Amino acid sequence: MQVNWREIPASRNSYAILKAACETSGWQLDPVKNPEADVTCYSLNSINKQQYQDEIAEADCITIVGGPHATACWREVTAYADYVIVGEGEFTLPHLLDDLEDGGCGHIPGIATGSWYEPVSSSVRLDAYPAFSEVKGYVEISRGCPFSCGYCQTPQIFGHCMRHRSIDEIAKYANRYGQARFVSPNAFAYGSDGIHPRLDKIEHLLQKLTHETFFGTFPSEVRPEFISQQSIDIIHDYCANTKLHFGAQSGSDTILARLNRGHTIADAIRAAELCHNAGITPIIDFIVGLPFETDEDQLKTLSAIRNLARIGKIHVHQFIPLPGTPLAGTRARSLLTETKKILGELALRGKLTGSWNEPEIRFYKTRK
C-alpha cells in the first residue's frame, strides 16, 4: 500500500514527526502535491482547512485527515474525509495503516468516520517516538499545558498534564544539526508540572546541547511569569538567542482574567523590563478584538503596546475564535480607529509585526 503525505507549509513539522513515527512501523510517508493512490494523509488547521476540503472530498484515494482542526471538528471533517485522526497521530496513524493493510475497516481508537468514533485510550509518550528522521523538524520537548487560555487549542488537543521528552533523547536530535530549536507550549516549563519552573532541569538539558541553541524563542515561546533573572541568566550562559518571546495578550487585567491567562499585565511588564535590563529583546504577543473587550479594555491594550514597544518588539494579531476552545463560536469585536492608527504607526517604525485585519482578508485575499 502506497502512503502519501500532502505537502502543506503549515504542517511541515507534523510531517517530520509523523514520517518518523510511521517509519518505526515500516511505513513510508511520501510527500505529494495532490492526493494520490493508495492513501493520502493531511494535517489541517482551522485557517487552512477551507483550502483543502474540496480536494479531500474529490480525492480518488483513501484520505486520512488529522491536525488541530480535525481534532476539534472531527464530525465536520468526516463529511469529506474517509478517516479522521482525533488527537495525537504518532500511535494512531501507523496503527490505522496496519489495520487497513490487513483488510480492516479502521475501527480503532483515535479514529472517527461518518459511521463511528472510537476515542483514544492513552496519550503519547514522547520518548517512544523519534523527534524526526531525515526530514528535519524542530525537537518537540514538551506537550500538554495546565492552563486553559480561552482562545487556545493546545490543551484541548494534548491535555492539561505536561509531558516531556527526556534530556538524552532531546540531545540526540538537537545535536544532529548546526542549530537547535524546540517546540513547547512554554519552554521555561521544561521538566516541570507547567506551573512551577524547574530551572535545574532546563540547565541540565542545555548543558547537553553541543550546537547553537535557541530556547524561549520561536517556536518555543514562554509565559511571562516564568521569566526571571535566573531563567535569563541560563539563556545568557547556554543559548544563542538575543530575544525571548512571550504572550502578554491584553493590557486589561479584566480581560486577562476572563481569558484565564493566569497572569496580570504587571507580570508581562516586569518580564519585559527584566529582559531589556539584561540585554535581551522581549518579543511580546498581544491579541486585539477579543469578543468581550470594551473600548476601555482595548485602549488599555493599546497603551500597554505603546509602552512596551519602547523596550521590545510587539507582535499583534486579531482574535480568531478557534473551534474546540472556550471562545469557539464568538466573534472578534471591531477595532477602534485609534487602535488601527497606532498599530499602523508602530509597524511603520519597525516596532510591531503581525496582522490585525479580518482573518478572511489576511489568509484568503491573495488567492482570489
Ligand code: SF4
Ligand atoms: S496559550 Fe499557552 S499557556 Fe495558554 S493554554 Fe495555550 S499553550 Fe497553555
